[in-house]
Amino acid sequence: MxxxxxxxxxxxxxxxxxxxxxxxxxxxxxxxxLWLLPDGxxxxxxxxxxxxxxGGLLGVFYETAFVDGRTVWITRESGILIENGCNGxxxxxxxxxxxxxYPGTWARRALFIPLGLLALVATNVARCAILLLISHxxxxxxxxxxxxxxxxxFYVVIFLLWVAWAHYGEPSKPSGTKDGGVAxxxxxLATA
Amino acid sequence: xxxxxxxxxxxxxxxxxxxxxxxLLLLVSYVLVIRPVREVVxxxxxxxxxxxxxxxxxxxxxxxxxxxxxxxxxxxxxxxETDDGRVVWAAPAGVIFLLPAxxxxxxxxxxxxxxxxxxxxxxxxIGTIVLFALGIGWIPAAFDVHQFARTYVSEGVSLTVPxxxxxxxxxxxxxxxxxxxxxxxxx
Numbered sequence: 001m002x003x004x005x006x007x008x009x010x011x012x013x014x015x016x017x018x019x020x021x022x023x024x025x026x027x028x029x030x031x032x033x034l035w036l037l038p039d040g041x042x043x044x045x046x047x048x049x050x051x052x053x054x055g056g057l058l059g060v061f062y063e064t065a066f067v068d069g070r071t072v073w074i075t076r077e078s079g080i081l082i083e084n085g086c087n088g089x090x091x092x093x094x095x096x097x098x099x100x101x102y103p104g105t106w107a108r109r110a111l112f113i114p115l116g117l118l119a120l121v122a123t124n125v126a127r128c129a130i131l132l133l134i135s136h137x138x139x140x141x142x143x144x145x146x147x148x149x150x151x152x153x154f155y156v157v158i159f160l161l162w163v164a165w166a167h168y169g170e171p172s173k174p175s176g177t178k179d180g181g182v183a184x185x186x187x188x189l190a191t192a
Numbered sequence: 193x194x195x196x197x198x199x200x201x202x203x204x205x206x207x208x209x210x211x212x213x214x215x216l217l218l219l220v221s222y223v224l225v226i227r228p229v230r231e232v233v234x235x236x237x238x239x240x241x242x243x244x245x246x247x248x249x250x251x252x253x254x255x256x257x258x259x260x261x262x263x264x265x266x267x268x269x270x271x272x273e274t275d276d277g278r279v280v281w282a283a284p285a286g287v288i289f290l291l292p293a294x295x296x297x298x299x300x301x302x303x304x305x306x307x308x309x310x311x312x313x314x315x316x317x318i319g320t321i322v323l324f325a326l327g328i329g330w331i332p333a334a335f336d337v338h339q340f341a342r343t344y345v346s347e348g349v350s351l352t353v354p355x356x357x358x359x360x361x362x363x364x365x366x367x368x369x370x371x372x373x374x375x376x377x378x379x
Contacts, residue, residue, distance in 0.1 A: 004359030014356070018349060025344035033336055094347055143260065151287050159295075159351055166359050 003103040003170050021101035028093045037084075044070075046087040050121070054082075054128040072128065078136035080128060088124035091154050092117055098162050104169025112168060116161045123157045203301050211298040218297055218306065222290050230283035231262040238281060238321055239265050245329035253328055267328060279335050281324045281342075284317025285310060288347050292354040299358055309350065316346055 007017045036042050047070045055067035064075050073079035095116050099109055127150050135142045203210040235257060242255045242265055256266045258275070263286070267279040293306040320338050327335035 002363055004356045005363050008356050008360045014353075017356075018352070021348055021352060022345060025348055026340065029336075029340050029344060090343055094344065094351075097344070097348060098352060147261075148287060152291060155288065155291050155347075155351060159355060162351070162355050163359070166355070 004166060017101060021097055024097040024100045025093065028097065032089075032093070043084040043087060043089065046089055047082040047084060050087050050124055050128060051082045053121075053125045054132065057125055057129050058132065072132055074132050074136050078132065080132045080135060082128065086128070088120060088154075091124070091158060092120055095120055095158050095161055099165050099169070102162075102165060102169065104165065108169050112165055116165070119161060120154075120157060123153065127153060200302055207301055208298075211301040214301050215294040215298040218294055219290070226285055226290075227263070230285060233317070234263050234265055234281075234283045238283065238324075241321060241325055242267070242281070242328055245325055247329040249332075250329045255328065265324075267324075279324075279327070279339075281320060281338070284320070284346075285313040288350045289313045292350045296354050296357070299354075299361065305354070305357060309353070312349065313346070316341060 007013050051067050051070050051072050054072045055065055058065040058072065058074060062074055064073075066073050068079075070082045071079050072082070096113055099113055099116065104112075131142065131146055131150065134145050239255065239257055245255075252270055254268045254270050254272065256268055256275075258264055258266050261282075263283045265281045266275055267281070268275055269277055289309060293309050296303075296305040296309065320341055323334045323338035323341060327333075327338055
């Protein structure tokens with residue numbers, strides 16, 4: 001958490017951090033827009049996987065649930081299509097961009113990023129399952145839940161993962177470590 | 193001035209409670225004020241600007257106000273029957289403003305951080321209008337830059353800055369508690 005204080009200690013450090021983060025997103029965006037989107041394989045794989053896992057989850061409760069490519073059906077009348085925009089890829093990259101920009105060790109990043117991605121994919125599977133149930137039982141609510149509440153859930157999960165990373169990723173400092181002055185005079189914070 | 197100070201003191205005595213009250217008030221004002229304003233901006237500011245762009249490139253597109261999304265403007269390939277292949281402009285200060293702003297109000301009820309965030313979204317919104325208009329009329333890549341600004345720049349910064357403020361506040365809190373504990377121990 002001391003890293004956050006340092007980032008916010010001046011406009012310069014905050015701007016530097018935000019520029020670093022936006023640059024990480026820009027690299028991803030260009031990579032995605034120029035190669036991954038036209039290629040289509042990563043979107044297709046993720047959409048099919050999310051559809052398959054959503055079908056698997058609903059299959060526990062509904063014998064009639066089945067998956068057909070990117071579409072998950074709860075009955076022959078009610079289904080949802082997992083389009084590229086619904087597979088959660090942009091949320092995954094949003095999550096990773098911050099982890100890359102925020103101070104932390106690469107060894108911990110290598111462990112935390114896959115776990116965070118799994119958590120986000122699980123959130124998306126739950127979101128798709130709930131959306132499918134809503135489209136089946138309360139179709140009039142589908143648009144508002146799809147456009148508003150579902151986004152809310154994604155942002156909350158990403159935010160919580162970032163908080164977790166700020167606690168986990170920052171290497172703890174031994175007592176008396178000089179750290180820009182402030183922490184050096186307050187060694188008790190090394191336990192934070 | 194005196195009234196403001198007394199109000200601040202009252203809030204300072206129960207910051208969590210007041211923070212939640214303010215966050216709920218923001219939610220109510222979002223539904224009653226900000227959302228309608230977003231729709232007005234989309235219909236009476238953004239749409240006329242986009243529809244007024246007339247260049248050889250803009251002839252490839254239809255600028256449409258979607259019936260079910262009053263806060264958005266769609267650009268479709270000219271003559272398209274469905275909205276597949278649409279490019280979407282959405283008014284600023286949507287969910288990605290509301291969620292962090294509520295959080296900021298709940299965590300820092302006496303600080304105007306949420307107003308700064310609103311200002312940031314307003315400025316970004318003006319930027320996206322310019323980029324979208326450029327995309328319709330002149331520069332194809334402006335649609336990509338607009339998409340980047342609308343997603344990563346808007347979402348990333350909106351979620352990150354409140355997080356940093358929260359973490360810094362937490363670090364200060366821990367520092368204060370540790371200092372108090374140290375004083376108590378040495379006494």
